[in-house]
Amino acid sequence: MCLAVPAKIIKINGDKAQADFGGILREVNVALVDAKVGEYVLVHAGYAIQTLSRKEAEETLRLWKEILDGEDQS
Amino acid sequence: MIEEMRLRDAALAKRVAEKIRKIASSKGIVKICHVCGTHEWTITHYGIRSLLPESVEVIAGPGCPVCIVPAYEIDEAIKLALDGVTITCFGDLLRVPGSKMSLLDAKAEGADVRVVYSVADAIKMARKEREKEFVFFAIGFETTAPSTAVEILKGPPENMSFLISHRLIPPAMKALVEMEDLSLNGFIAPGHVSTVIGMKPYEVFPRDYGMPTVIAGFEPLDILFAIYMVLKQLRKGKPRLENEYVRAVLPEGNVRAQRLMRKVFKAEDGRWRGLQIIPESVLTLRDKYKKYDSRQKYDLHVRRGVDIRPGCRCHLVIIGKIKPTECPLFMKACTPHRPVGPCMVSMEGTCRIWAGSAQPINERA
Ligand code: SF4
Numbered sequence: 001m002c003l004a005v006p007a008k009i010i011k012i013n014g015d016k017a018q019a020d021f022g023g024i025l026r027e028v029n030v031a032l033v034d035a036k037v038g039e040y041v042l043v044h045a046g047y048a049i050q051t052l053s054r055k056e057a058e059e060t061l062r063l064w065k066e067i068l069d070g071e072d073q074s
Numbered sequence: 075m076i077e078e079m080r081l082r083d084a085a086l087a088k089r090v091a092e093k094i095r096k097i098a099s100s101k102g103i104v105k106i107c108h109v110c111g112t113h114e115w116t117i118t119h120y121g122i123r124s125l126l127p128e129s130v131e132v133i134a135g136p137g138c139p140v141c142i143v144p145a146y147e148i149d150e151a152i153k154l155a156l157d158g159v160t161i162t163c164f165g166d167l168l169r170v171p172g173s174k175m176s177l178l179d180a181k182a183e184g185a186d187v188r189v190v191y192s193v194a195d196a197i198k199m200a201r202k203e204r205e206k207e208f209v210f211f212a213i214g215f216e217t218t219a220p221s222t223a224v225e226i227l228k229g230p231p232e233n234m235s236f237l238i239s240h241r242l243i244p245p246a247m248k249a250l251v252e253m254e255d256l257s258l259n260g261f262i263a264p265g266h267v268s269t270v271i272g273m274k275p276y277e278v279f280p281r282d283y284g285m286p287t288v289i290a291g292f293e294p295l296d297i298l299f300a301i302y303m304v305l306k307q308l309r310k311g312k313p314r315l316e317n318e319y320v321r322a323v324l325p326e327g328n329v330r331a332q333r334l335m336r337k338v339f340k341a342e343d344g345r346w347r348g349l350q351i352i353p354e355s356v357l358t359l360r361d362k363y364k365k366y367d368s369r370q371k372y373d374l375h376v377r378r379g380v381d382i383r384p385g386c387r388c389h390l391v392i393i394g395k396i397k398p399t400e401c402p403l404f405m406k407a408c409t410p411h412r413p414v415g416p417c418m419v420s421m422e423g424t425c426r427i428w429a430g431s432a433q434p435i436n437e438r439a
Binding site for chain 1: 324
C-alpha cells in the first residue's frame with residue numbers, strides 16, 4: 001500500500017492528469033506536485049506525491065559509483 | 075524500462091555484497107532495521123539476506139500500514155458498516171481481523187463495504203449516491219495522508235466523512251530505537267514516505283541516538299547500497315543521515331504535501347497495533363475540519379479491542395524481534411488464506427511476504 005510507482009504525465013486538466021503507467025493510462029491527481037506534461041511522477045494510491053528527475057537512473061548510478069569508489073578503509 | 079534494468083545489474087550487486095562482507099565486523103551482530111513493507115518485499119523477494127554475512131542482520135520494523143491499525147479502529151469501521159453506513163477502504167484492509175470479525179466478514183453479513191483505489195474514488199461514489207452515508211477509512215503513513223488532506227480541503231459532500239487512522243513513521247522509529255532490548259545499530263529509512271517528509275525528520279536518529287540512517291529506494295541494489303552505507307558509517311564511528319534514494323527524495327521533501335497535511339491534521343499520542351502508545355504518532359483532524367470526522371459524526375466510542383489473538387506473535391514480528399518462521403502458527407494455523415494476525419493479511423505484512431507469493435488469494439469475495 002505504501003508502494004508508489006512512476007508514471008508519465010500525458011495530459012493535465014486542473015488537479016487531474018492522464019498518466020501513462022508503462023502503457024496503461026490512468027487518471028492521477030496532481031494537486032500535490034508541480035508536474036508538467038512529459039514529466040515523470042511517483043504515484044501513490046492515485047495521487048502524484050513527487051516529480052521524478054529525468055536523469056533519475058543516471059543520478060543513482062553516479063551515486064553508486066561514488067560510494068563504491070569512495071575511500072572506505074579509513 | 076531500460077533505466078530500470080540498469081539499476082538491476084547483477085555484477086554490481088555482487089560487488090556490493092562483497093564490499094559488505096569485507097566491511098562487516100567480525101565482532102558481534104549488526105542489526106539494521108527498515109520500516110517499510112515494500113523494503114521487506116524487495117529484501118525477501120530478491121534473497122538479499124542470503125547475500126549478507128552472518129554478522130549483518132536486517133530486520134523489519136512496523137512498516138506495514140495495514141498491520142498497525144489497532145483492532146478497535148477496525149471495529150469502529152465494522153460497527154458503522156453493520157449500522158448501514160457504506161465503508162470505503164483500500165483492498166488490503168478488508169481481511170484484517172478486528173476484535174471479532176473483519177470488514178470482509180461484515181460484508182458477508184450484508185454490510186456495504188467497498189474497495190477503492192484512492193480516496194478520490196470514495197468521494198466520487200458519495201457524490202453519485204447522495205441518499206447513502208459514506209465513510210472513507212483513511213489509513214496509511216505520510217505517503218497517503220496528503221491525499222486525504224487534499225480531499226478534505228476541497229470540501230467533500232455532506233454524506234461523506236473520514237475515519238482517520240493515519241500514522242507517522244519517525245515517531246515509530248523513535249519508539250523502536252528506545253526499546254532497549256531491541257538494540258538496533260542502524261536504520262534504513264523508507265523511500266516513499268521520505269519523498270513526502272524529506273530528510274529533516276530523521277536528523278534526530280544519528281544526532282541523539284548515534285544511529286546511522288540511510289534513506290533507500292526499492293531496487294535490490296538500493297537496499298544493498300543502503301546496508302553498505304550504514305556499515306561504512308559504523309566502521310568510521312560517525313553516524314549520519316544519508317540519502318541513497320536521490321532520484322526521488324529531495325532534502326526538503328514535498329513541501330506542499332507537508333503544508334496541506336499540517337493544515338488539516340495534528341499529531342497526537344496513539345496506539346499502534348501490537349505496540350504501546352507512541353507519542354505524537356497518530357493524525358487527527360484539526361477542529362476546523364472535525365465536521366468530516368466519522369468518530370464525531372456517528373458518536374463512536376470504541377476504545378478497546380483485541381489486537382493480538384492467542385498464539386499470534388505479530389507484536390514481536392512487527393518490531394523485528396522474531397522472524398515469522400519463529401511463530402508456531404506460521405503456515406500451520408496461520409496462512410494467507412486463513413490469517414490469524416494482521417501481519418499475514420496485507421501484501422506488506424512481514425508474515426505474508428515470508429509466506430511467499432505462491433498462493434494467490436481472492437481479496438474481492
Ligand atoms: S504467522 Fe500469523 S499468527 Fe504468527 S505472527 Fe504472523 S500473523 Fe501472527
